[in-house]
Amino acid sequence: MTQPIIEFRNATITYEDRIAVRGITAKIYPGEFIGIIGPNGSGKTTLFRGILGMQSLARGDILVHGRSVRNESKSIRKSVGYLPQRESLDPTVPGLVREVVLMGLYSQIGLFRRPGEKEHEQVRKVLRMVEMEEHIDDPVGHLSGGQQQRVFLARALVSNPDMLLLDEPTSAIDPGTQARLIELISQVQSKLNLTILFITHDVNHLIGRVHRVMYLNQELLGFGPTRDVLKEEILSRVYGQVVRVITLEDGEPCVIVSDSHV
Amino acid sequence: MFDFLQYDFLLRSLIAAVAVGILAPTVGVFLVLRGLSFIGAGIAHAAFAGVTFGFLTGLNPLLMAFIFSVLSTGLIDLTERYGDLKYDAAIGMFFALTMALAIIFIGLMQSYNTEVMGYLFGNILSITRLDILAILLVTVFTLVYVGGVFKELHFIAFDEQLARASGIPVTPIFSGFLLVTSLTIVVSLKSVGVILVFALLVIPAAAAYQLTHRIGVMITWAMIFGVFSTIAGMLLSYYLDLPSGATIVVLNSLVFGIARLFSPKKKKCEPAALDAMEREREKARQEEVPSQTT
Numbered sequence: 001m002t003q004p005i006i007e008f009r010n011a012t013i014t015y016e017d018r019i020a021v022r023g024i025t026a027k028i029y030p031g032e033f034i035g036i037i038g039p040n041g042s043g044k045t046t047l048f049r050g051i052l053g054m055q056s057l058a059r060g061d062i063l064v065h066g067r068s069v070r071n072e073s074k075s076i077r078k079s080v081g082y083l084p085q086r087e088s089l090d091p092t093v094p095g096l097v098r099e100v101v102l103m104g105l106y107s108q109i110g111l112f113r114r115p116g117e118k119e120h121e122q123v124r125k126v127l128r129m130v131e132m133e134e135h136i137d138d139p140v141g142h143l144s145g146g147q148q149q150r151v152f153l154a155r156a157l158v159s160n161p162d163m164l165l166l167d168e169p170t171s172a173i174d175p176g177t178q179a180r181l182i183e184l185i186s187q188v189q190s191k192l193n194l195t196i197l198f199i200t201h202d203v204n205h206l207i208g209r210v211h212r213v214m215y216l217n218q219e220l221l222g223f224g225p226t227r228d229v230l231k232e233e234i235l236s237r238v239y240g241q242v243v244r245v246i247t248l249e250d251g252e253p254c255v256i257v258s259d260s261h262v
Numbered sequence: 263m264f265d266f267l268q269y270d271f272l273l274r275s276l277i278a279a280v281a282v283g284i285l286a287p288t289v290g291v292f293l294v295l296r297g298l299s300f301i302g303a304g305i306a307h308a309a310f311a312g313v314t315f316g317f318l319t320g321l322n323p324l325l326m327a328f329i330f331s332v333l334s335t336g337l338i339d340l341t342e343r344y345g346d347l348k349y350d351a352a353i354g355m356f357f358a359l360t361m362a363l364a365i366i367f368i369g370l371m372q373s374y375n376t377e378v379m380g381y382l383f384g385n386i387l388s389i390t391r392l393d394i395l396a397i398l399l400v401t402v403f404t405l406v407y408v409g410g411v412f413k414e415l416h417f418i419a420f421d422e423q424l425a426r427a428s429g430i431p432v433t434p435i436f437s438g439f440l441l442v443t444s445l446t447i448v449v450s451l452k453s454v455g456v457i458l459v460f461a462l463l464v465i466p467a468a469a470a471y472q473l474t475h476r477i478g479v480m481i482t483w484a485m486i487f488g489v490f491s492t493i494a495g496m497l498l499s500y501y502l503d504l505p506s507g508a509t510i511v512v513l514n515s516l517v518f519g520i521a522r523l524f525s526p527k528k529k530k531c532e533p534a535a536l537d538a539m540e541r542e543r544e545k546a547r548q549e550e551v552p553s554q555t556t
Contacts, residue, residue, distance in 0.1 A: 139475035
């Protein structure tokens, strides 16, 4: 039987002096595309930081490739591609597209060593994949929001990880650019058979793309295939608002959040 | 023109000017990019407290300056981490505390000490052979360290959390960087003084930032501006009998003004510039929208 790539074993993660995520038990398998939804402060980002060993585990454990984040977080971090929320990045810091993508290889290259031709070729390859090769010598600060996200996606991919953690990659960009970015992420996922954990506030982004959805609000409220768990009562419970799931003409479901409280 | 080099003290000053002009902006670039410029002022004042403590107790003033500045940097970091304070508040607190200590140590001295005042305002023309040796050693050490972890420092400046998440040992690398910053400030004190060493850390880096989007180019420009201002400041202070530290800082500020004037980053509102910006926007938009008409 296939071994899970990530296994949460009753994981309770603290953030500062409070419990952010409580008692999560779940398994994620190689090649799965997982959507993670939940309101602000529900522990989604903390869950990612827990997987990377950057947040304390108060109870339980998280295993990545069978290794515990408690004592092998450094090697785990090197095998995971991570795209944090955009506000943590500072595009005013001087940096060309090639330099920013290369940053994804720095931990592999090591201290007191410079990137060589092999690393520069990896950068070109991954920029080609995200259709940004012609911008390789542009300053990142000159790019539009959507283009910057492609560059940061390339940075996460350049070390050939088998898992990507994407924290709201579509926030603060317009709907058209969001759709094209998600399409690109889907293509990359199927082409490389990556395991992807994708945090979003827009449930509709996940429909027809992800294999399973994780509903989180400090605890795991639901985890399963999109259609099975795309239920009005679960979504309403997650967001604290009345949520309707309607079926469009093409048969695809569409989620609408009303302004009424549950 | 170079007849002044026949004087030994001027030759020493010139060497110090070049070394400090390279050294301070090299670390200054990363302080500016991380938004930690003010820590230079904090460390400089802690170093001055160490100098005064050294003169008061008869211990080596430069060694005391180093110990005080490292202690202060560590305490600033701990206060920020465990005191629920932002970095600038923690720096401000220790800036005031160490200056207060320096004033107390001066007050406890039996007589007025001109050497202490030399450290406060700086005098590049009073550099000794031992000072030169210390400056050159720290310059070599700093250049080797910053050169060795250059790419990691760039990553940390760009996004510290992401660097951490990518497996970069952020804490030891940045602690090492703060250590070389302390060393830089301590050996630069005699040349430019406590008050003005901060300017030499920040202004050449800020001026270089105006001119480029590449960090390697930014460091090169910062070094050029640093060396230019220290050498020109030294010569002006010699020929016009001006205080060297203050002259260096005024020249630095002029350089910043000129760099800003010619900065490609400057937002221009001339019609031609607006047209160019519109064309760039249109090009970016077209690149993002794939052709749907075919």
